[in-house]
Amino acid sequence: MNGAEWGVLLGGMTLIVLINWYFFFSTGEGAVAAVASTGVAEVPIVVKGGYSPATVRVPRGARVRLVFDRQEESSCSEEVVFPDFGVRRFLPAHEKTVVELTPNKAGSYGFTCGMSMLRGTLVVEDSAT
Numbered sequence: 001m002n003g004a005e006w007g008v009l010l011g012g013m014t015l016i017v018l019i020n021w022y023f024f025f026s027t028g029e030g031a032v033a034a035v036a037s038t039g040v041a042e043v044p045i046v047v048k049g050g051y052s053p054a055t056v057r058v059p060r061g062a063r064v065r066l067v068f069d070r071q072e073e074s075s076c077s078e079e080v081v082f083p084d085f086g087v088r089r090f091l092p093a094h095e096k097t098v099v100e101l102t103p104n105k106a107g108s109y110g111f112t113c114g115m116s117m118l119r120g121t122l123v124v125e126d127s128a129t
């Protein structure tokens with residue numbers, strides 16, 4: 001093989017490594033909620049064309065306070081729905097709205113806007129012992 005071919009091969013291999021790294025290591029991403037000594041995990045979520053962060057990780061059994069900070073008037077995001085918890089909450093524009101949940105089961109729980117267009121995930125993890 002000549003130099004150019006080696007270059008293509010190396011470039012391809014680097015790309016594969018990067019893609020694998022992305023899928024295997026960054027899937028655990030998302031904001032990890034800090035749990036205060038009171039047992040409450042408070043997580044700010046900005047609502048603006050989506051949820052940011054879209055993935056929130058909390059330890060099982062913590063009281064979770066999700067503080068939705070809606071920075072837009074788009075009617076799309078005026079409601080947030082947690083189907084697994086039977087929660088549907090109106091989010092006034094340019095205000096913060098707290099949604100409190102206490103998930104006791106580990107798992108991934110989706111939340112969406114009222115029309116299921118914007119999506120986020122609440123990941124409840126068994127805390128490491």
Ligand SMILES: [Cu+2]
Nearest residue numbers: 076113115117
């Ligand atoms: Cu929507």
